Amino acid sequence: MSLAQRISRAPEAIAGITILICLMLVALSAPLLFPGDPLAISGTPLLRPFVDATHWLGTDRLGRDVLAGVVHGARTSLLVGLVSAAAAIVLGSVVGTLAGFAGGLLDELLMRVTDAFQTVPGFLMALAFVSTIGPSLMVVVTAIALASWTAPARLVRAEVLSIRERDYVASARAIGMHPLKIAFREILPNALPPVLGLSAIIVAGAILTEAALSFLGLGDPNRVTWGGMIAEGRAVLRSAPFLSIIPGVALVLTVLGVYLAGEGLVEATSRRSRA
Amino acid sequence: MNRVLGLIGRRLLASMFVLGLVVVGTFFLLEAAPGDAVDAYAAALGAGDAGLTAELRAQWGLDQSPWARLLAYGYALAHLDLGRSLIFSRPNLEIIRERLPNTLLLMGTATALSFGLGSLLGIWAGARPGSFRDRLLSIGSLALYAIPGFWLGLVLLVVFAIELRWLPLSGIETIASGKQGFARGADIARHLVLPVGALSLIYLALYLRVMRAAMAEAWRQDFVLAAKARGIPRRRIVLGHVARNAMMPLVTMLGLQSAAMLGGSIVIESVFAIPGLGRLAYEAVAGRDTSLLMGIILVSAVLVIAINLAVDLLYAWLDPRVGANTTGVA
Numbered sequence: 001m002s003l004a005q006r007i008s009r010a011p012e013a014i015a016g017i018t019i020l021i022c023l024m025l026v027a028l029s030a031p032l033l034f035p036g037d038p039l040a041i042s043g044t045p046l047l048r049p050f051v052d053a054t055h056w057l058g059t060d061r062l063g064r065d066v067l068a069g070v071v072h073g074a075r076t077s078l079l080v081g082l083v084s085a086a087a088a089i090v091l092g093s094v095v096g097t098l099a100g101f102a103g104g105l106l107d108e109l110l111m112r113v114t115d116a117f118q119t120v121p122g123f124l125m126a127l128a129f130v131s132t133i134g135p136s137l138m139v140v141v142t143a144i145a146l147a148s149w150t151a152p153a154r155l156v157r158a159e160v161l162s163i164r165e166r167d168y169v170a171s172a173r174a175i176g177m178h179p180l181k182i183a184f185r186e187i188l189p190n191a192l193p194p195v196l197g198l199s200a201i202i203v204a205g206a207i208l209t210e211a212a213l214s215f216l217g218l219g220d221p222n223r224v225t226w227g228g229m230i231a232e233g234r235a236v237l238r239s240a241p242f243l244s245i246i247p248g249v250a251l252v253l254t255v256l257g258v259y260l261a262g263e264g265l266v267e268a269t270s271r272r273s274r275a
Numbered sequence: 276m277n278r279v280l281g282l283i284g285r286r287l288l289a290s291m292f293v294l295g296l297v298v299v300g301t302f303f304l305l306e307a308a309p310g311d312a313v314d315a316y317a318a319a320l321g322a323g324d325a326g327l328t329a330e331l332r333a334q335w336g337l338d339q340s341p342w343a344r345l346l347a348y349g350y351a352l353a354h355l356d357l358g359r360s361l362i363f364s365r366p367n368l369e370i371i372r373e374r375l376p377n378t379l380l381l382m383g384t385a386t387a388l389s390f391g392l393g394s395l396l397g398i399w400a401g402a403r404p405g406s407f408r409d410r411l412l413s414i415g416s417l418a419l420y421a422i423p424g425f426w427l428g429l430v431l432l433v434v435f436a437i438e439l440r441w442l443p444l445s446g447i448e449t450i451a452s453g454k455q456g457f458a459r460g461a462d463i464a465r466h467l468v469l470p471v472g473a474l475s476l477i478y479l480a481l482y483l484r485v486m487r488a489a490m491a492e493a494w495r496q497d498f499v500l501a502a503k504a505r506g507i508p509r510r511r512i513v514l515g516h517v518a519r520n521a522m523m524p525l526v527t528m529l530g531l532q533s534a535a536m537l538g539g540s541i542v543i544e545s546v547f548a549i550p551g552l553g554r555l556a557y558e559a560v561a562g563r564d565t566s567l568l569m570g571i572i573l574v575s576a577v578l579v580i581a582i583n584l585a586v587d588l589l590y591a592w593l594d595p596r597v598g599a600n601t602t603g604v605a
Contacts, residue, residue, distance in 0.1 A: 012414065112289070116296035119576045123538030124556055128301070128568055131560040132308040208423050212542045215425050216557060230426055241433045248426035255421035263417070 013264015019257030027074040034068035038224045042068070046240055060232055060243050070250050073226040076219075077254060080141055081207035087145035088202055089152050089195060093188060096156025100191075101164055101183040111157070114150050122147035126209060130218045137220045140213060144206045152195045152202065159191035193269070200262020204255045211251055226251045279591050286587060290580045297576045298352065302345050305565040313337055316361060357570035362562035367570035371552065375574070377447050378544070378551035380463075382536055384471045386529070389478035394525055396479070397486025401521065402513045404491045413487065419480035425542040428473035432546070435469060442468050445548035470547040474539055478532065485528050489521035496520070523594060530586030534579045 026033070045063040047055050057066035099110040117125070126143040133139045163169065164187060172182045213219055214227030226247040233243030313331045332338045339347075351358065357367040400412040436444045443449070448463045493499065494517055502512045541553030548554070552571060559568040 112293055113296060115289070115293045116300060116576075118534060119293055119579050120297055120301075120572055121534040121538035121541075121575050121579065123535075123541055124572060124575055127541065127556060127560055128572060129304065131563075131568075132305055132565070204421070211423050212425055215542065216545060216560075218560070227423075230429065234429065237429065237433060238437055241437070244426070244429050245433070248423065248430070251423055251426065252418075252421050255423075256418055259417050259421055 010264045010267055012260045013268065016257045016260025016262070016264055019253060020261055023074055023078060023254055023257065026071055027078050030071045030075050034065070034071055038068040038072040039064060046236070048240075049242055049246070057246055058240075058242060060229070061236055066229075066243065066246055069224045069229050070226070070247055072224040073229060073247060074250065074254070076137075076223050076225045077207050077210060077251070080137070080144065080210040081203050081258075084141040084144035084206045084210075085148070085199060085203040087141065088149040088206070089199060091145060092149040092152030093156050093192065093195065095149070096153040097160050097183050097188045097191065099153070100157040100160030101179070101187060107157075114153055117146070118150045123209060123212060126213060127216070127218065130213060135218050135220055137223065140210060140218075140220060143213070144209050147209065148202055148205055152198060155195050155198060156188070156191050159194060160187055163187050163190050197262075197266045197269070200258050200265070203262075204258045207251070207255055207258070279588065282587065282591055283584070286584055290584070294573075294576060294580065298349065298573065299345065301569050301572050302348060303341070305569055306341055308565060352573075357573070358566040360559075360567040361564040362558065362567065367567050370555065370567070371570055371574050374550055374552050374555045377549055378537070378540055378553060381467065381470055381474065381540055381544070381549065381551060382533075384467060385475035385478065386533075386536065388471060389475035390482055390525070390529060392475075393479040393482025394486045394522070397483045397490065397521075397525075398513070398518045400483065401487040401490025401494075401517070404494060409487070412483065416480040416483045419476055420484070422477060424473050424477050424539050425546050427476060428470065428543055428546040431469045431473055447549050447551075470543050470549060473546070474536070474543050477539070478536065481532070482525060482528065486521060486525055489524045490517055493517045493520045523590070526586060526590055526593065530583040533582040534575075537575055537579065
């Protein structure tokens, strides 16, 4: 049975992947669907949803279109989520491989650094980082990556520790391969699969962290973010709660899609390894 | 007992080193900020006399090299001096000590609630793996886990404080209510319902999932088969054999999640205007008060280390195999 077939047997995975594909299409076509700046004023302020055909989801306090914001916000959310998760996995893999393969003092040192990063609450670290350097998309991505590389690092290290004792590694040593080449060409690729199982959780966590940062006003000020929209709506929570609720629903759907797709993938691949 | 003492000793030693790394790392991160405390102070005053700022820099030791200041900071830390806050003009430690109890109350209640309810629901779901209610709870908890805490907090606010008016909007207690004793406790409890709900619902989903997965794993163990063969009633197998062994990963999660929960309480405290450590962190960020922010990071780190140590001890108490070997601590 192919991977696609196995995935198609899990309804949760199909639901998750469908959500993600729709979101990506929406995110990619945002400039076509809503050309122009989504932060620009486009109508009467505080229009309710489903009243005006030109503003399907209504407008905010300044008269900015909510649907345009949600669609453009999907770009930021997915971009930040994917890029910072990828960066966290790469960083974690490098640290984990070096620690596990080198062992000894380097291992001890790298693991204590990992401990230090895990001791400071990740969100607090991201908050301090962004507020120190100044909010921009790159800084937010870096902050989230710094707050989430430790889990993949530990996982990769544990895998590397078991793989480095295998025969093919011994034979690579015997033919005089450079240790770094053994670590990253021979061992790391085999240590990665369990980390990829973790990737959905890392992506989801990154999306949630980005949302929380921008909710506290530490997102990129030149971009629409769902967290920023939720924060905007807070000022009129009494009279127009939809302004905070709508972007939050988009956020929940996105994260749920990531979880479902990830869970389906893990299940599908583990079924193969068991067979 | 020796086993446990040895465990504490080793962990404390490693923790001190880790804490040192946190101090150095945080110091240089905040060092990277444009401008220093004197700039921020001058900006707050709205005046920029060159002579005054130079004098202040010398007085606060800011004219020295970063390494010298790091040493001075470490020396002060060793004397439990976290410096003075710029925005509050008071010692950082004093402010943090005032705010910490509220955060501990929030975190403690949320942890107890999510751990208790999550493990119970996890046992209920995992008692019959693959059943309808197992699948339902599994998908429900995944959906719950996907909800950002701050947004859940806002939705709870709209429903229960604005629409239904059952619960107060914000704060930790009614200001200047003059309530004492039990009445004051009840007032605080009413204020805590929504923030604790927002914080614990998400972790409830996490504990449920971990418990359920651990139960599924435990069902496959030989001792369960042996228990079945001995004709032990199913209920007793579920509670006494499967759930009991599945609790261990849950206890591990308790320590691992403490840092995440502390991070989560920053946003929750901001949503509900609770004067705790998290809200203080936000105030420090908003007021560009790096020395206060650094103090908060350090206190959080100490808190996380302490919680993890406590969890390790609990673990050692629950599982006699822990600490029996002297290696295995990573």
